[in-house]
Amino acid sequence: MTDVRFSRVRKAFGPVAALAGLDLEIRSGEFVSLLGPSGSGKSTTLNLLAGLLDADSGDITIGGARVNDLSPDKRDIAMVFQNYALYPHMTVFENLAFPLRARGRAFDETQIKTKVEAAAESLGVAALLARYPKELSGGQQQRIALGRAMVRDPKVFLLDEPLSNLDARLRIRMRRDIKALHDRIKSTIVYVTHDQAEALTMSTRIAVFDQGHLQQYGTPNQIYHRPANMFVANFVGEREINFVNGAIAAKDGKANFVADGLTLNLADEKRWRNLRAGKAVLGIRTEAIKATRDDTGVSAIVEQVELVGPELVVYAAVRSAQLSCRADLNADLKPGDKVRLTFDPAHFHFFEPDGGVSLAGIEA
Ligand SMILES: Nc1ncnc2c1ncn2[C@@H]1O[C@H](COP(=O)(O)OP(=O)(O)O)[C@@H](O)[C@H]1O
Ligand SMILES: [Mg+2]
Known part of the structure; x- marks a missing residue:
C-alpha cells in the first residue's frame, strides 16, 4: 500500500502562506496532477512530499507511515524536475546506473545492467545507451531523466513540470508516452503542471490549486464538466470561459x-x-x-x-x-x-x- 495522504498540511515562507491547510489523499497506483497557475503552491506540495521542505504543521503519510521526520532518501520516492540535468561526462548507461551506484546501495554489475536495460527498454531509449547527453534531443534527454528515476523502482514518482522545456509538439508526444508508461508500470505518480491540457490528458485525478488553497479534487471529467467554482471553470479549458x-x-x-x-x-x-x-x-x-x-x-x-x-x-x-x-x-x-x-x-x-x-x- 503506497497511498499518499496530506492532512491539514501548512507551509509558510515568511508572510506568504504557500500552502494553507492541505487535505489530499492519493491512492496507490493513481496518476494525480497538481494543477494551478504559477505560485499557487504546487511545487511546495511536491517538495513537502519529497522531504525537501519541512511542513509547519499537519501530517504527511506514505503507505500509512508518517514521513514528516524522514529524510528524503528514506522516503522511497524518485523526483524528476523541469531541468533534467544529466551528467554530461557520463554515457546514457552511466547516467541511468548512477542512482544504483549511489552510496548505501548494494547492486552488483549484473543487477545494474538488468535494471538499466529494463528502464531503457520501457522508455524506448535502449539504442541510446552508449551515447552522451549532448548527442541526444531534448525529448530523449527527458526520457533518460525519467529512466533515472525509474531504475530505483520507487514507491512514488514525483514530477515537477518535466515537459515545460520541450517544444509544443514534443510535449504532446511525451504526455502520451508518460501516460503509457504509467499504464504499464502502475506506480503512484504525482505530477506538477500549470498546463491544463497535460493534466486533463494524463491524470486519474486532478487537484486544482490557487493561492495555496486546494480548489477542487476530481477526475478530469469532473474538473472539466463540473467545476466547483469560477476559478476552476476559467483555469481549465483551452481558452477563457x-x-x-x-x-x-x-x-x-x-x-x-x-x-x-x-x-x-x-x-x-x-x-x-x-x-x-x-x-x-x-x-x-x-x-x-x-x-x-x-x-x-x-x-x-x-x-x-x-x-x-x-x-x-x-x-x-x-x-x-x-x-x-x-x-x-x-x-x-x-x-x-x-x-x-x-x-x-x-x-x-x-x-x-x-x-x-x-x-x-x-x-x-
Ligand atoms: N523558498 C521560498 N522562499 C520564499 N517563498 C517561496 C519559496 N518557495 C515558494 N515560495 C512562495 O510560495 C508560493 C508557492 O510557491 P510554489 O509552490 O513554488 O508555486 P508553484 O509551484 O505553484 O508555482 C509562492 O508565492 C512562492 O513565491
Ligand atoms: Mg512550481
Whole structure:
C-alpha cells in the first residue's frame, strides 16, 4: 500500500502562506496532477512530499507511515524536475546506473545492467545507451531523466513540470508516452503542471490549486464538466470561459437565465429545474455557443474571427457583453456581420455572484 495522504498540511515562507491547510489523499497506483497557475503552491506540495521542505504543521503519510521526520532518501520516492540535468561526462548507461551506484546501495554489475536495460527498454531509449547527453534531443534527454528515476523502482514518482522545456509538439508526444508508461508500470505518480491540457490528458485525478488553497479534487471529467467554482471553470479549458452576469428568473412558470439582451430557457434541462431564483453568473465555454446566419437564436454582432483549424472561433457582442463562440468554417463570418447564437444548456455552469461557488444542479 503506497497511498499518499496530506492532512491539514501548512507551509509558510515568511508572510506568504504557500500552502494553507492541505487535505489530499492519493491512492496507490493513481496518476494525480497538481494543477494551478504559477505560485499557487504546487511545487511546495511536491517538495513537502519529497522531504525537501519541512511542513509547519499537519501530517504527511506514505503507505500509512508518517514521513514528516524522514529524510528524503528514506522516503522511497524518485523526483524528476523541469531541468533534467544529466551528467554530461557520463554515457546514457552511466547516467541511468548512477542512482544504483549511489552510496548505501548494494547492486552488483549484473543487477545494474538488468535494471538499466529494463528502464531503457520501457522508455524506448535502449539504442541510446552508449551515447552522451549532448548527442541526444531534448525529448530523449527527458526520457533518460525519467529512466533515472525509474531504475530505483520507487514507491512514488514525483514530477515537477518535466515537459515545460520541450517544444509544443514534443510535449504532446511525451504526455502520451508518460501516460503509457504509467499504464504499464502502475506506480503512484504525482505530477506538477500549470498546463491544463497535460493534466486533463494524463491524470486519474486532478487537484486544482490557487493561492495555496486546494480548489477542487476530481477526475478530469469532473474538473472539466463540473467545476466547483469560477476559478476552476476559467483555469481549465483551452481558452477563457465566458462569464455572463444575470439572474435566474421564472417567466410563465418556466425557469430562465436572464441577462442584458439575453434570455435563455432552462426548463428543458433537468439539471437546472430546481435552481432558485436570484442573481447568478452563467459560465459557458466557447464550444457550447454556436454562431450561425440562421434566423433563430440570440442576436449578436461579430467583432473578431479566428481560424482554429477545423472551425472558427468568433467573438460576438450581445449588447455590452462579448462572448466567444464557435462557427462553421463555411459560415465565412467577418467583423460587423449579424449572427444568431444558440446555447447548449447541457453545458451551462451557474455560480454565486459572491465567491463564485458553483450552484450545482441536480445530477442527471
Ligand atoms: N523558498 C521560498 N522562499 C520564499 N517563498 C517561496 C519559496 N518557495 C515558494 N515560495 C512562495 O510560495 C508560493 C508557492 O510557491 P510554489 O509552490 O513554488 O508555486 P508553484 O509551484 O505553484 O508555482 C509562492 O508565492 C512562492 O513565491
Ligand atoms: Mg512550481
